[in-house]
Amino acid sequence: MKKFLMISLTMSLLCIGVAKAQVTGTTNVHVKLVDVLALSVNNSDVNINFNNAADYQNGVSVPMAGHLTVTSNQPYTLNIKAAGNLAGTGANTDVLDPSILTIALPTTGNNTALGATPTTVGGLATTNAALITNASPGLLKLVDVNYSVPSSISTTSAILGKKADTYTTTVTYTITQ
Template sequence: MKKFLTISLSIILACFGVAKAQVTGTTSVHVKLVDILALTVNNSDVNINFNNASDYQNGVTVAMPGHLTVTSNQPYTLNVKAAGNLAGTGANTDVLDPSVLTVALPTTGNNTTLGAVPTTASGLSTTNAALVTSATPGLLKLLDVNYTVPSSVSTTSALLGKKADTYTTTVTYTITQ
């Protein structure tokens, strides 16, 4: 009898089609993007030392690997400029024109994934000079920078005849999207 009731109940349920209840809900997902742009100079001092005759004859380059860290979610331009003349210390009234400096992003090392060809700011000035334009977006991207006083400058009165001293200016980098 029990078997008969179970089979009968199964047949009745099959005939009337017992459906499972189903409820759904929806939501809208919003992904909001904002432009991000950040620049960090990782070494606060760059020392270009002229220690011997060879330095004056050949010029001096100081490579600064990972000198800058850039974050940008859009293609960006990196500019460089000097605040003004490189001034001596103390009573030294000699100055060096900022054009004695060349700043470059080498095409090697950390700079191989810029997505754009870097340029050189030969003869730095107080006006922005582009080091790279339309660089590929990236997060915490390290950039290598070379600072140079080339022999075309170091063998001239731009350096020769100046008092022995440490001459200083501020170099400013600016990134824009």
């Protein structure tokens, strides 16, 4: 019996010793980040229509909710420019200077989470102008844009005296990190 107790005790101690034994291994985990930058314009056409005398007197503003979608993992700048004059169609040789256009990012709606104060580009040009600088990073951020011809322009020869027609230019948005 004594021998049995000794063997049992020895076995118990061995089992306890084995239970406490440990083997470990390690690994390195690598998280690789790359810069992502994407921009899409969600409406290919913006129509600023002067349909009556009140439009010429008061100007016309066209709000475009969710007009742009921006993705950037870094702070970014959003610029805008026009390709050139707004040209009429067919034999119409009249043109409208792009400076008649005011482009603004409102501080409401989708733009409340931009992380920086947007500016208004009054008098669009053929060179880049910043709409927002140092905006917060984000994924698939919708951006609201307002296009307008203000009354300070619509009541002048910049608009008055031009032939009835649809005048068109291409507007380009560019984002950079």
